Amino acid sequence: MAELDRTSGSRAYRAGIAVALVTSLLTVWTTIVRDDGAGIGFFLLIMAAVVGAFAAWFRPDGMARTMLGVAIMQILLGVAIATAPSTASVADGPLRALLFNGVFAALWLISAACFRAAAKADSETAAALSRAGRSSSMPSAGSGRRLDVDLYRRRAADGCAHSPLAAHQLPQPRL
Numbered sequence: 337m338a339e340l341d342r343t344s345g346s347r348a349y350r351a352g353i354a355v356a357l358v359t360s361l362l363t364v365w366t367t368i369v370r371d372d373g374a375g376i377g378f379f380l381l382i383m384a385a386v387v388g389a390f391a392a393w394f395r396p397d398g399m400a401r402t403m404l405g406v407a408i409m410q411i412l413l414g415v416a417i418a419t420a421p422s423t424a425s426v427a428d429g430p431l432r433a434l435l436f437n438g439v440f441a442a443l444w445l446i447s448a449a450c451f452r453a454a455a456k457a458d459s460e461t462a463a464a465l466s467r468a469g470r471s472s473s474m475p476s477a478g479s480g481r482r483l484d485v486d487l488y489r490r491r492a493a494d495g496c497a498h499s500p501l502a503a504h505q506l507p508q509p510r511l
Contacts, residue, residue, distance in 0.1 A: 360382045360385065385444075388403075411441045414434050
């Protein structure tokens with residue numbers, strides 16, 4: 337929770353969240369308004385963004401990769417829709433499909449850029465604190481997983497009800 341509190345204070349992180357949420361809401365709205373039968377693909381994009389955000393534990397570096405992946409998926413979906421026979425039969429159908437998906441892919445990329453800026457600011461802050469010789473609660477790029485495992489191990493050893501794993505089920509940290 338402390339990790340989420342720390343990253344949510346960054347303006348770039350907040351901007352990335354805002355752009356991702358607006359993009360998701362616009363995707364849902366335009367899919368409902370158009371109702372052309374291709375809606376499931378757009379809802380799967382939003383699902384990928386949500387699953388990726390949880391998989392990244394809402395950390396800025398993982399969120400940046402997630403939004404980049406969703407932008408690539410948006411472009412591929414646009415190409416698939418533009419080359420579909422049903423789209424080719426509509427006047428300017430392929431062009432409209434590519435423009436529509438290009439705008440949304442750009443929004444996902446803007447969100448990714450905001451998260452990348454937040455991740456860069458976090459790593460610079462962690463580096464400055466380590467150079468100053470102070471102990472930091474911020475994990476570095478390579479130690480985040482180990483700190484999480486150690487946290488779960490301490491909670492499991494203390495018998496904390498919040499720990500989903502017993503101490504013997506946790507992987508041993510690599511040195």
